[in-house]
Amino acid sequence: MEGVRLRHGPVHPAPQGSGGVVTTRPVLVRSLRTAALGVVLALTMLLVPNSSVNPTDSALVRVPRAEGVDLSPDVIWILALGSDARPGQSVTRSRADAIQLVGINTRTGAATSIGVPRDSWVGIPGHGNEKITAAMYFGGPKLMAKAVGDLVGIEPDYVMVSSFWGLRHMVDAIGPITISSPVAFSDPHLRPQGFRKGRQQVGGMGALAFSRTRKALLRGDFDRSANQQRTIRAIHAKIRAKQAKPGFIEKGVLAVLTNMDAQVPPAELYRIAQAITQVRPGRITTCVVLGGIGNVGGASVVFPNRSQARRYGHDARKDATIRSC
Template sequence: MSAGQAPGTLARVRRLVTLAVVLTVSALLVPDAAPRPPQVALVQVDRAAGVDPAAGADEVVWILAVGSDARPGEDMLRVRGDALQLVGLHTRTGAATTIGIPRDSYVSIPGYGSDRINAALFYGGPRTMGDAVGELVGIRPDYVMVTRFPLFEDLVDDIGGITVRNPRAFRDSDLKPLGFEAGRIRLDGYGAMAFARIRKELPGGDFDRSANQQIVLRGIRDAIAARSDEPGFIARGVQSVLRNLSTDLPPGELFRLAQTVAQVDPTKITGCVLQGGIGDINGASVVIPDVAAARRYGEDARRDAVISRC
């Protein structure tokens, strides 16, 4: 937590962290009376050590957030990924950064040759997806979080929707026929999903979609911050996630990860979308990512979770 934060913010963080660990332990030790298919999975990529807020000042935790394209009945960990955002969190300063990666980026997938990066989840699951992102950015994530889109919609609805600033008007004949107006707009769960997934009608295609995903993430952050003092609000959110969570992380690790997320300072968040060109591989349109820029983002944010420029 940064030294400049107010006592009220510190109190909210302590309440959130305490609540998170209590609910986490409860969820892991008390069987659910009505088991349901997991809607979000959290996987730790093999590393010598996980998140440790007590470590040195240069400690940054990296989480790869992936939206799964899984249909009902499909394994969400072995289909193509959709939204790809690599998130870095500094355990001491509260800084955070996001690197948006277009899903059609044509990259090397360790052990499987070259393909669109979203195919890495299909080929080898979350760890292979983490390997592919590590190969591109130069930073292998500590954790990979995979989410089904219906849960994402429910969570946005549960926090009362979000407000975002849309840089351009756009529409999609399937997902959003009436489209989104430019400027400040309000989104419910379905609207947030559509805003984050539409690509074909955007002038920048996959690049603009990735930028829209970051806009949605900021909207979610702002909505949660605005309601964090509301009695029972955080409790309902944490319980909802835990009921749908599949993970093999022990309670202590979940607690430390929740603590790191809770310490993010909204004034210390940066983010970039990886740019590139459009190419053709075997008749398929792909994104040729700017690998040099990807490595620059990774190197820039490696130690302090801050990207100085896009």
């Protein structure tokens, strides 16, 4: 597999005179070092045989490559997005609720994920400065790939998108997963009975509630993002327990062709699926792009640390490993 696109575009400064009062304060976003990431939300679709997920719930899009990049041919880069689409809305033209740029080293089994806050204030090609979450709404997965590529310095080979309802169906398809919550919390709408502190089994609806709850958490969106990663780890653990079954990957690829809007050939799907199952938990690193919270035109935004984002991309582009966050 050839290298992926590496963008060297200009770094956009924090907005000045944007029409609203701009204030900033430091935000400390927890970085998970060498934790077992597994795969990001939508990637699990590749490994869920006989899934009942509808094509409208998920999509896999290949991103055109640029020439002359200095990236390892062993690394696959996938931008995994949790779409904020509600039932009946387009999963690829709604705002991106969860944003993870994932690199998988097919030779070593290493993997890394670079998390981007959904409210990061960035330049979106053709649309000026906006929250990065809006890029998919404006121009679909490929524009989202460009926006993330401009920030991190690596544009992905693929963009995989899944709705949160797709998550619910995926978990129901593979059976209950075991999540681990650092705190007890509840949501009166999604899960009135709440979650206790520690390990517990949940089905599809429980996984959805655990991944979507925000207001009950101390750090809001940042804690919700961490819970999404905990859900991902639980799903991956379930998949790893089943991957030795004969035909598991092949059935998973067939499920994608049946239940996902997959705009890539079956051979590419099979290679991605193999790469996911070969990820070694002890060789996984994750980092989140830090920044400051501010206000633009009355809306709360995150001003990302652009030099840090580029450092992550530079560090990981050859071997899918980030040395330090």
